[in-house]
């Protein structure tokens with residue numbers, strides 16, 4: 496490996512592999528091994544079963560340093576909040592999360608985000624994958640183009656393929672240079688924006704939380720593909736706050752009108 500190669504593979508250090516509710520500890524060990532062979536180091540485990548344990552360590556086959564440094568968290572949002580981008584991996588098509596893209600086509604985008612901060616690659620449960628709410632917490636969806644009649648890879652094999660594609664991309668000189676100097680909004684910050692959007696849309700009478708339809712899934716998809724910067728989120732939240740204040744003003748005026756006798760007209764003294 497040349498020194499240029501060594502520098503570029505350092506870009507892989509910005510990635511974190513997040514395994515959600517893995518039920519077989521052997522898969523955690525095998526995923527750690529797959530990661531280390533490809534130069535990925537950071538492992539996050541959301542509510543794993545049987546970890547830490549002998550089976551995971553045995554299957555890691557020498558990649559136990561990855562396991563040793565693994566962070567165990569109780570909620571996916573804890574693994575994502577400080578990331579600048581999260582990518583859900585899925586073996587099946589869904590109605591939400593946009594059209595999934597192959598890892599080769601996504602590599603440049605993932606690397607360019609990784610030049611700005613941590614990027615999460617999120618993998619689902621062996622039995623049922625990721626649920627829709629988890630996919631919606633991610634801005635990108637990745638699908639390994641497998642045999643459509645048998646598309647579900649073993650969890651660690653999926654980690655291997657995604658890691659391989661990223662490594663191949665950096666070795667081929669795919670640029671991880673950030674497109675601009677601006678700080679990207681973190682995933683936790685985007686969650687704050689979505690919650691604020693929903694509250695403001697409700698206050699303005701645009702959204703009915705009792706009959707939500709797919710509004711928030713669409714809003715997530717819209718902002719998720721924009722790679723919003725920190726300052727753009729501030730602008731949007733400022734606008735939402737202004738809308739909320741206006742909605743509050745209107746509500747107070749309406750309440751005054753309703754409370755006062757004769758629809759708010761001053762009564763002549765008795």
Ligand code: SAH
Pocket residue numbers: 584585586587617618619620621622623624625637638639640641646647648649650653
């Ligand atoms: N039965 C599950 C698949 C579980 S495989 C389902 O129907 O969704 C475990 C995990 O490996 C998946 O959640 C995904 O993260 C990853 N994976 C498996 N096959 C994949 C593929 N073809 N493309 C992308 N990720 C895949």
